[in-house]
Amino acid sequence: MADLKAKLELPGNDSIELPVMQGTAGFDVIDISKLGSTGYFTFDPGFLATASCESAITYIDGAKGVLLHRGYPIDQLAVDSDYLDLCYLLLYGELPNKTQYADFVSMVKKHTMVNEQLASFFKGFRRDAHPMAMLCGVTGALSAFYQDSLDVNNERHREIAAYRLVSKMPTIAAMCYKYSIGQPFVYPRNDLSYAGNFLSMMFAVPSEEYKVNPIIERAMDRIFILHADHEQNASTSTVRLSGSSGANPFACIAAGIASLWGPAHGGANEACLNMLEEIGTVDRIPEFIARAKDKDDPFRLMGFGHRVYKNFDPRATVMRETCHEVLNELKVNDPLLDVAMELERIALEDEYFVSKKLYPNVDFYSGIIMKAIGIPTSMFTVMFALARTVGWIAHWKEMLDQPGHKISRPRQLYTGQDVREFVELDKREI
Numbered sequence: 001m002a003d004l005k006a007k008l009e010l011p012g013n014d015s016i017e018l019p020v021m022q023g024t025a026g027f028d029v030i031d032i033s034k035l036g037s038t039g040y041f042t043f044d045p046g047f048l049a050t051a052s053c054e055s056a057i058t059y060i061d062g063a064k065g066v067l068l069h070r071g072y073p074i075d076q077l078a079v080d081s082d083y084l085d086l087c088y089l090l091l092y093g094e095l096p097n098k099t100q101y102a103d104f105v106s107m108v109k110k111h112t113m114v115n116e117q118l119a120s121f122f123k124g125f126r127r128d129a130h131p132m133a134m135l136c137g138v139t140g141a142l143s144a145f146y147q148d149s150l151d152v153n154n155e156r157h158r159e160i161a162a163y164r165l166v167s168k169m170p171t172i173a174a175m176c177y178k179y180s181i182g183q184p185f186v187y188p189r190n191d192l193s194y195a196g197n198f199l200s201m202m203f204a205v206p207s208e209e210y211k212v213n214p215i216i217e218r219a220m221d222r223i224f225i226l227h228a229d230h231e232q233n234a235s236t237s238t239v240r241l242s243g244s245s246g247a248n249p250f251a252c253i254a255a256g257i258a259s260l261w262g263p264a265h266g267g268a269n270e271a272c273l274n275m276l277e278e279i280g281t282v283d284r285i286p287e288f289i290a291r292a293k294d295k296d297d298p299f300r301l302m303g304f305g306h307r308v309y310k311n312f313d314p315r316a317t318v319m320r321e322t323c324h325e326v327l328n329e330l331k332v333n334d335p336l337l338d339v340a341m342e343l344e345r346i347a348l349e350d351e352y353f354v355s356k357k358l359y360p361n362v363d364f365y366s367g368i369i370m371k372a373i374g375i376p377t378s379m380f381t382v383m384f385a386l387a388r389t390v391g392w393i394a395h396w397k398e399m400l401d402q403p404g405h406k407i408s409r410p411r412q413l414y415t416g417q418d419v420r421e422f423v424e425l426d427k428r429e430i
Contacts, residue, residue, distance in 0.1 A: 006030045010038060025059055025068075041411040053240060054402070057090060057394050058231045062308040067315065069229060070094070078318040083194050083224040083387075084108060087166055090229055090394040111167035112188035112197065115145040118172075122179045131176040131382045132261045138172050140254035150248045152400055161249040162393045170194070173386045174201035177379055195221035198386075203374065215329045216373055219322045223366050226315040227384055229391025230308075235259040235266070239392040240399050244408040249396060256392045257385045266381040269367035272303035273377045276336045276343075285342055293352055303364030304347055305357065312359050319365035320344075332372045340368045 004020040016038055019031040029051045032042055044050045059068045067074040070089050077086055081095075088096045088104050096104055121141060125134050142164070143150060149160040171188055178185050178201075186201045196212040199220060204210035230236070238259040242252040260266035279288050291299040306313045327337060344360050347353040370380060399405055 004028075008035075010040060014038065023054075024056075026061065036411075043413050047237075052232060052237060052408075053399065055232070055395065055398060056093065057398060058229045058391070060231050060308060062306075063310050065309055065311040065314045067230075074226065074314050075318050078222050078225045078315070081225065083221050083228070086225050086228055087390045090390055091162060091397065107163055108167045108194070109188075109190040111164050112171055112190060114168050114171050114175075118145065118175070119185060122175060125179065127180065127182065129180070131173075131180055131379050132257065132385070134176040134179065135173060135382050135385060136254050136257045136261070138176070139169075139257055140251055142168070142250040143248045146250070152243070152246055152248065155401075158249070158397055158400060162397060165249065165253055165393055166390050169386045169389045170198040171201060173379075173382050174198060176382060177202055177376075180378070193217060193221070195224060213329070215325055219326045219369050219373070222318060222322050223369065223383065224387040226319060226362055226366070227387035229388065229394065233265065234262070235388065236392060236395050239396050241408045243396045243399055244405065246407075249393070252396055253389060253392055256388070260385050260388065261381060266384045268302065268361075268363035269370070269384070270377045270380040272364050272367040273336070273371055273380070275302040276339050279339050279343075281335055282338050282342050285339065285346070289346060289350070301343070301347075301358070303367065304353065304360055306361045309361070311357055313361040315362035316360055316365060319362050319369070320360065323365040323369050326369050326372050330372050334371070337368060337372060340364070 005017040006020055007015055007017050009015050016035065018035065020028050021031050022028045035041065042050070057070065059071075060066065069077060069086065070093055072089070072095075077089075081089075084105050085096065085101060087108075088101065118138060118141075121138060122134065125137070146161075146164055149157045149164065151157045175185050184206060186204045186206070189197050189200050192200055192212060196217045199212050199217060200210055232240075235256040239252045239256040242255040243249075247255075263271065279285060288299065288301070291297045292301045327341075344364070347358060347360055353359070366383075367377075367380060370383060371377075375383065
């Protein structure tokens with residue numbers, strides 16, 4: 001297989017042989033890196049047929065509903081692992097033993113606090129600022145506070161930056177929420193789990209004791225696991241692109257957050273909740289189901305089906321079980337959750353949805369869980385960014401660890417004006 005070549009015929013009776021590369025799984029790829037020497041480049045808007053890198057972190061087979069992290073199926077990780085166990089796996093390539101796990105957890109907990117001056121940094125934002133705007137700005141500003149780990153060519157610096165980002169992102173995310181509702185910031189508690197500590201920083205207040213509900217804690221941990229990495233998506237590619245220039249890790253993660261903020265990427269679970277609010281009550285569901293089936297109606301049911309997974313979203317199976325556990329535990333009386341559950345029932349039984357494989361996806365269930373817990377929709381993408389940070393860091397580290405990496409420089413198909421003469425201002429026609 002290593003000697004397999006693809007022959008590309010070029011205008012003028014010229015041709016070029018291009019190596020065919022084979023990964024562990026998935027499609028073979030044609031190495032076109034030498035194509036530019038012929039005077040030609042490929043044209044692939046959105047990079048839908050282009051492998052931009054080699055990676056050993058995550059593999060997706062959308063047709064079969066497969067998602068693997070370092071070879072481990074996502075459903076096994078979500079059920080039998082926890083988020084920090086997965087973080088270690090993504091960062092180092094193997095599951096930790098008990099000693100390695102204990103050391104990793106201890107190190108993460110040592111970095112959960114942020115510089116106290118960051119509290120003053122928040123005062124520069126309006127109270128009604130979107131939490132993602134604050135998260136992006138504060139994350140980028142971390143490079144001004146932690147200047148001792150900015151040498152991206154230093155392996156130890158890269159590791160320290162990774163720890164700091166994984167550790168501090170829950171703290172900063174919770175600060176964004178607390179600031180937006182006018183409550184005091186809550187310091188991290190290192191006696192709690194990663195997910196439990198985040199819930200405490202989100203919902204505790206100084207005047208009362210806060211106890212973490214173990215079912216909610218586990219649900220939060222699973223949301224983190226199921227959103228930790230998803231291969232070469234827009235935000236991950238943004239982090240890699242930024243990192244290829246040698247930008248510091250905090251700037252690269254801030255760039256990823258900015259990319260994730262786009263409604264076509266990280267806003268899916270927020271869009272799902274907005275749809276539920278539009279439907280409003282269970283008795284209106286038939287009207288919206290009819291609209292979803294009408295080809296001439298632009299209305300879409302958000303949270304059903306997936307761009308990548310053409311069969312089913314493997315993350316949704318675990319998230320569905322967790323969703324029902326949370327709703328049974330909290331017994332929340334919310335009409336929107338009633339709408340969600342009825343939509344789920346219809347989607348799993350209605351022939352139209354079943355035949356088109358429009359099953360509820362992970363965004364549908366995670367949005368419902370966060371709504372039930374009390375997390376506002378404006379924070380949904382922040383939750384996504386918090387969970388995805390470790391995936392971004394893992395890809396950033398992997399890229400910098402690979403020998404001979406280069407700054408990314410995509411080509412273009414230029415369609416503007418060709419060379420023309422400049423006309424001085426006073427000689428131009430009116």
